[in-house]
Amino acid sequence: MRFNALRVLKEGLTGNRGWGPHWRDPEPKPAYDIVIIGGGGHGLATAFYLAKEHGLTNVAVLEKGYLGGGNVGRNTTIVRANYFLPGNSEFYSHSLKLWETLEDDLNYNVMHSQRGLFNLYHSDGQRDAIVRRGNAMINQGDDAFLLDRAALEKKLPFLDYDNGRFPIHGALYHPRGGTARHDAVAWGFARGASDRGVDLIQNCEVTGIDTEGGAVTGVQTTRGAIRARKVAIVTAGRSGQVAALAGLRLPIESHVLQAFVTEGLKPVIDNVITFGMGHFYISQSDKGGLVFGGDLDFYPSYAQRGNLPTVEHVMEAGMTLMPMIGRAKVLRSWGGIMDMTPDGSPIIDRAPVDGLYLDCGWCYGGFKAVPGSGFALAHLLATDRPHDSATGFRLDRFTTGRGLMDEEGKGAQHNLH
Amino acid sequence: MRLTCPHCGERDLREFTFGGATLTRPEGDWGPDWDAYIHLRENPAGLSREYWTHDMGCAAWLLVERDTVTHDIRAVRPVGEGAP
Known part of the structure; x- marks a missing residue:
């Protein structure tokens, strides 16, 4: 059809x-x-x-x-090519290139949106690691920019930059990263x-x-x-x-990873944002829901649902990063079963x-x-x-x-x- | 999911950390048995025998029988008492 x-x-x-x-x-x-x-x-x-x-x-x-x-x-x-190690780096780079022509190849609207991805850093050590990763991405032929706090604040004014525990010093910006309609x-x-x-x-x-x-x-x-x-x-x-x-x-080993979606909101988060300290990542779907997730529950599971401690942890990380989302109501969550290798x-x-x-x-x-x-x-x-x-x-x-x-x-x- | 520590009673999942599947440690030098012990997993969908530690409580290592599909905890014993 x-x-x-x-x-x-x-x-x-x-x-x-x-x-x-x-x-x-x-x-x-x-x-x-x-x-x-x-x-x-x-x-x-x-x-x-x-x-x-x-x-x-x-x-x-x-x-x-x-x-x-x-x-x-x-x-x-989330669709991105910001891997560091040889083996992964060339693979995800190639995959992103396929994404970029996918809609033409399939003649199908997969709503691939290269809205840009920010990996935040919160310490000097993390900045060094992110510079190294960015250089690896550039060497692979992909795009990476180091943003300091002033540059980042222009793009993402709603983050809690002066959080006492996890102040935000800047980000690695990957403009070709983004999302797609799964x-x-x-x-x-x-x-x-x-x-x-x-x-x-x-x-x-x-x-x-x-x-x-x-x-x-x-x-x-x-x-x-x-x-x-x-x-x-x-x-x-x-x-x-x-x-x-x-x-x-x-x-x-099969582990459970939870993801969450809020009620639909007006456009508020334009990009994909990942928190460098709390393992939290968020974007806004074209329908308006905030889509976010965190870390594994860290025990093997096939239940396709997780437990509340991880839910709490993810919500806390989100609130630490961007307190503005605190009034949004979570509509649904899902626990996916992940094939974890060593x-x-x-x-x-x-x-x-x-x-x-x-x-x-x-x-x-x-x-x-x-x-x-x-x-x-x-x-x-x-x-x-x-x-x-x-x-x-x-x-x-x-x-x-x-x-x-x-x-x-x-x-x-x-x-x- | 809540675990009943044999020393502390029924406690919140936050107090426990998963410690891996119960496996028999091989004897001798590196070989296929060691490779299997470190890397390969039965990864059961259903009853799983595994180690947990009550690290935020009494710090004991525990042997746990747990269903990976339903998250039912069938048995929790101290490691010293052998397999549950």
Whole structure:
């Protein structure tokens, strides 16, 4: 289905009865070249880029629930490329470039808004770290500006600059950072993949991964067996359970990350702002709600809801940073399940079973990575070589200790990120 | 989620810190067993056996049986008494 101004006008005048579905709803075929497990952002993007970049359309995406019903539809929608370490840096840089042409590539309005992102700093040490990060971003070819307090106050006059505990001295400004409409990203990739011939199969839970002589031969699902030469597990949040179907254990623990939305307000926060001391980030959706989040609850969970101590902590951080939001009423919250790896960075790699591929471990950074991850996994599936932007996301880096990407400098160990 | 410390009684979650899954520490030098012990996880959706510490209370290390899907706490014991 396509949109245009004339059609919107016509449908508006005739009760909006003429709109059809965005994508086909096919029955699963008995066999495909490639089966992608997981119809979230990453899985749909992989299917789209397999078709677009590699001409591979004998592909199925198997989704347990409905397309885009997981974390891609419930997140704080931030898109940025401000990573520091080699491995991450080139990947997120590439992903941001894909974001910048995504609406043309998909012919779909994903409302990608490069409204600028500010990482605040509150101490001399933090300023030094932010200068170093900004230089890394510039060396990668991305944009970063150091703003002092006077320059920042012109852009964000509503922050509590003289907070006794966390005074704000300035910020790292990343103008190409911003937000996007998360659901539209899933829908746009889904429509693009479906139009090119990929089968998107919903309500189809994978219950087994078939192997023969150490190689994948297909999957068992609630809608019957499907043979496949290659199978990709793209089920961040549930990677451990799906990988266990193939007898694998992954370096992943599932944690809960909460996000919050307030009632709709008039435009008040123009950019994305991250608090340097309290792990708090906020932006305002085009609908008017303040969208914000904080840190993990820091215990493994699949409950899709968190606990009140973290809620309190996030609200306190928000009030410390910008007391003006104190009267806004929180409408809803959500706990997403995060694939946490020991070093806080993702995995796009071949699994130790022939024909099985992993795209997992996105920690709390999966949304901005959607196009980059789909592009890189599609390249890996099509050519059996990692894409240049994703050579660092190896599964064996924990075993060998080589190429760990520990952005926070905490150590490559569970429960530290 | 509230935990019942065997020494202090039922207390707020803020007083406790998660300390990782209960795993058997391997013997000997570095090898696949050590790699698995440090990095690989069962990551269960359901009953999970894990360490917590009551660091803002009595500072005891605890063995906790917890459901990761419902957040139900099934059992809390001091580590010295062995697996719950």
